[in-house]
Amino acid sequence: MSELGVLEETHLTFRLAPEMELEVRACACEMAKSIRMSTDKVEEVGMAVVEACINAIEHSRAADGQLHLGLAVLGSAEGEEPQVLRITIQDQGVGFDCSKLVPPRIEDNLKSIRKRGWGLKIIEGLMDEVNVLSGEGGTSVVMLKVL
Amino acid sequence: MTEGLKLKVERRDGLAVIYTDGYINNQGGEEIAEAAYGLLDEGFTTLLLNLAGTKIVNSIGISILIEIIEKMIEVEGRLSFCDLTPTIEKTFHIMGLAQYASIFPDEQAAVTGLQAGAS
Numbered sequence: 001m002s003e004l005g006v007l008e009e010t011h012l013t014f015r016l017a018p019e020m021e022l023e024v025r026a027c028a029c030e031m032a033k034s035i036r037m038s039t040d041k042v043e044e045v046g047m048a049v050v051e052a053c054i055n056a057i058e059h060s061r062a063a064d065g066q067l068h069l070g071l072a073v074l075g076s077a078e079g080e081e082p083q084v085l086r087i088t089i090q091d092q093g094v095g096f097d098c099s100k101l102v103p104p105r106i107e108d109n110l111k112s113i114r115k116r117g118w119g120l121k122i123i124e125g126l127m128d129e130v131n132v133l134s135g136e137g138g139t140s141v142v143m144l145k146v147l
Numbered sequence: 148m149t150e151g152l153k154l155k156v157e158r159r160d161g162l163a164v165i166y167t168d169g170y171i172n173n174q175g176g177e178e179i180a181e182a183a184y185g186l187l188d189e190g191f192t193t194l195l196l197n198l199a200g201t202k203i204v205n206s207i208g209i210s211i212l213i214e215i216i217e218k219m220i221e222v223e224g225r226l227s228f229c230d231l232t233p234t235i236e237k238t239f240h241i242m243g244l245a246q247y248a249s250i251f252p253d254e255q256a257a258v259t260g261l262q263a264g265a266s
Binding site: 019021022025040043044046047050051054104105106107109110111116118119121122125126 | 170172202203204205206207209210213216217220232233234235237238241242243244246247
């Protein structure tokens with residue numbers, strides 16, 4: 001998908017707070033609908049965005065208390081037909097070590113007191129490509145959904 | 148802020164149906180758990196969660212549903228789901244929930260399936 005160009009791009013900033021994930025979801029779904037993504041895919045985008053926001057709310061400890069949303073419509077320069085929606089959820093929090101993440105398994109989860117940790121697995125299952133970059137400057141989750 | 152999740156419960160012969168209306172987040176999940184555990188205390192060990200009125204869930208809410216599934220396994224009961232949106236159903240499959248809780252397309256199919264399972 002690297003050969004695709006950016007046809008349209010929007011950046012928005014939100015205050016990290018309970019239920020802000022619904023506002024971010026609404027913006028991402030609106031953009032997905034505007035490029036005629038199918039209803040099921042729009043809903044998948046919405047769920048993935050909710051999970052990315054919840055991870056930021058719970059774990060980022062961002063001193064500025066903000067979450068940045070980037071929405072980009074990608075397509076081939078010739079036809080200018082939208083082909084991919086790229087969603088970036090970014091915080092300037094404390095970051096984490098991605099290599100230490102252990103994917104959850106339901107059989108272990110059922111026996112465990114802690115039943116959490118599903119966010120990234122859900123995002124990866126619903127989106128076509130996911131890249132997580134995290135370090136001292138914060139975390140950036142880049143998600144691609146093909147139309 | 149959204150309005151909280153609304154719940155309705157129907158008690159039938161050997162089966163209780165919990166209808167949800169709204170967002171299943173941590174608060175919504177806790178409300179479902181409270182209703183489910185109350186029904187267990189009343190003696191209902193077959194519960195059906197009808198999610199027709201729920202379009203959005205999050206993983207915190209689902210983690211509470213996993214707690215209910217765990218409790219149902221403990222008491223040899225059964226929690227099933229019906230009327231899920233395609234995305235919620237896909238999410239349950241991604242998480243592997245379908246191995247421990249039946250998912251039916253609609254309430255009619257659920258009732259028929261649960262009755263067949265009980266006989």
